[in-house]
Amino acid sequence: MAAAVAQLRRIGLPRLIVHLSVLAIVLLWLFPTLGIFISALRDKDQLAVSGWWTALSTAHRTEVARLADPATQKQEGNLYVIAGNVWEAGDARTIDSFGTRIQEPSAVKAGETADLGEGETLQVNADGSYRYAKPEAFDGSRGRRIYLTVTTPPEFTFDNYRTVLNSEGIGRAFINSLTVAIPATIIPILVAAFAAYALSWMRFAGRTLMIAMVVGLIVVPLQMSLIPLLRMYNEIGTIFGVPSKTYAGIWLAHTAFGMPLAIYLLRNYMVGLPKEIIESARVDGASDFEIFVKIVLPLSFPALASFAIFQFLWVWNDLLVAMVFLGTTKDQIVLTGNLNALLGSRGGNWEILTASAFITIIVPLIVFFALQRYLVRGLLAGSVKGG
CATH class of the missing domain: 2.60.40 (Immunoglobulin-like)
Structure with a gap:
C-alpha cells in the first residue's frame, strides 16, 4: 500500500487525471468499434436476442x-x-x-x-x-x-460480410469512395502547402488580410456555400460542355471546402520552422521554390500528415457533398450512400448493417493508425509562437 501511494506521488495527481481521462476516451471509442466488429460476425438469430458482449457465452x-x-x-x-x-x-x-x-x-x-x-x-x-x-x-x-x-452455443460466421460484399453493391461503392477520397485528400494538400509557405515566408501586400480571411472561412458552414458552389460549377460546366456529375467535380468541391483548414494548419506549422535555415538557404542563392521543395516540405511532414488524416476521414465519411456533386447511381454511389440505402431496405437486418458499417471504417482506421504519431506534433506545432 505504501509503495502504491509513493508511486502515485511520483506520478502526480494532475498527470494521473490526464492519464485516466485519456484511458476513458480510448475506451469510449474502443467499445463501439469492438461491438460493431463482433456483431458483424455473429449469427443473425443470436444477434437479434442478445448483445454483442454476450457473444462468447451460451x-x-x-x-x-x-x-x-x-x-x-x-x-x-x-x-x-x-x-x-x-x-x-x-x-x-x-x-x-x-x-x-x-x-x-x-x-x-x-x-x-x-x-x-x-x-x-x-x-x-x-x-x-x-x-x-x-x-x-x-x-x-x-x-x-x-x-x-x-x-x-456461440456461433460466428463470415456470411454477413460475404452477403454485403457480393450482394449489396458495397464492393463497387468501396472503390468509388477510394476514387473520391484519395485525390480529394492529395489535391488540397498540394495547393494549401504552396499557399501556407507564401503566407509564412514571403512578404507581399495584403498578407495579413489574407490570413484573416482564411481563418474566417474555417467557420463558414458547408451548407451555406454548397448551393452557390454548385450553381457556379454547373454554369462553368454548361459553358465548356462538361457533365455535371463527375469525379473531377467532387474533387474540386472537397478541395474548396478543405482548403481553409489546410492553409491554417500548414501555415501555423511552417511559420514555426527555424528562421535561420530559411535565411541560410536564401544566402546560398536558393529560390523560394527550391526552399519550399527541399527544406520546408520535408520538415512539414507532421503537419501534412495531420491534415491528411482530417481530410481523408471527412471525405470518406461524407454523404451530402457526394450526393450533390456525384450522384447516387449504382456506378457512382459512395459507401456512405450505399449504407444509407441499406438503412432503408434492410433496417431490421442488424447483421447486414453492422458488417457494412465495419467495412466502411476499415480504411479510416488504417489511415489513422498509420499517421497518428504525426497528428499531435502537427496540431501543436506553431501553437506557441507564430509569425
Whole structure:
C-alpha cells in the first residue's frame, strides 16, 4: 500500500487525471468499434436476442415449436404415438426444458416425461427428439404447440460480410469512395502547402488580410456555400460542355471546402520552422521554390500528415457533398450512400448493417493508425509562437 501511494506521488495527481481521462476516451471509442466488429460476425438469430458482449457465452431463450401432424401418428399397442424431432438435421442447439403452456415454458426437464392427464404423455429430449402418446387417436390437422427453453452455443460466421460484399453493391461503392477520397485528400494538400509557405515566408501586400480571411472561412458552414458552389460549377460546366456529375467535380468541391483548414494548419506549422535555415538557404542563392521543395516540405511532414488524416476521414465519411456533386447511381454511389440505402431496405437486418458499417471504417482506421504519431506534433506545432 505504501509503495502504491509513493508511486502515485511520483506520478502526480494532475498527470494521473490526464492519464485516466485519456484511458476513458480510448475506451469510449474502443467499445463501439469492438461491438460493431463482433456483431458483424455473429449469427443473425443470436444477434437479434442478445448483445454483442454476450457473444462468447451460451445463450438461453424460449422458443415455440410444433409437433408433427396427427396424420403421422402410429399405433403401438393400446397407445397412439407421434414421434419426431423439433430440430432440423445438424442443429447444434440443446433443449434444457419444455412445457405446453406459455406461462410455464420450462415446467419439465428435458428427457423427463410430462403427464398431460387422461393417459396423455409427452417426452422431449435434449437433442430435440420427442414422443407424444395418448390412449385415443389424435385428431385435428395441425401438430401440438410446445414451448422450449433452448441453450444455444456461440456461433460466428463470415456470411454477413460475404452477403454485403457480393450482394449489396458495397464492393463497387468501396472503390468509388477510394476514387473520391484519395485525390480529394492529395489535391488540397498540394495547393494549401504552396499557399501556407507564401503566407509564412514571403512578404507581399495584403498578407495579413489574407490570413484573416482564411481563418474566417474555417467557420463558414458547408451548407451555406454548397448551393452557390454548385450553381457556379454547373454554369462553368454548361459553358465548356462538361457533365455535371463527375469525379473531377467532387474533387474540386472537397478541395474548396478543405482548403481553409489546410492553409491554417500548414501555415501555423511552417511559420514555426527555424528562421535561420530559411535565411541560410536564401544566402546560398536558393529560390523560394527550391526552399519550399527541399527544406520546408520535408520538415512539414507532421503537419501534412495531420491534415491528411482530417481530410481523408471527412471525405470518406461524407454523404451530402457526394450526393450533390456525384450522384447516387449504382456506378457512382459512395459507401456512405450505399449504407444509407441499406438503412432503408434492410433496417431490421442488424447483421447486414453492422458488417457494412465495419467495412466502411476499415480504411479510416488504417489511415489513422498509420499517421497518428504525426497528428499531435502537427496540431501543436506553431501553437506557441507564430509569425
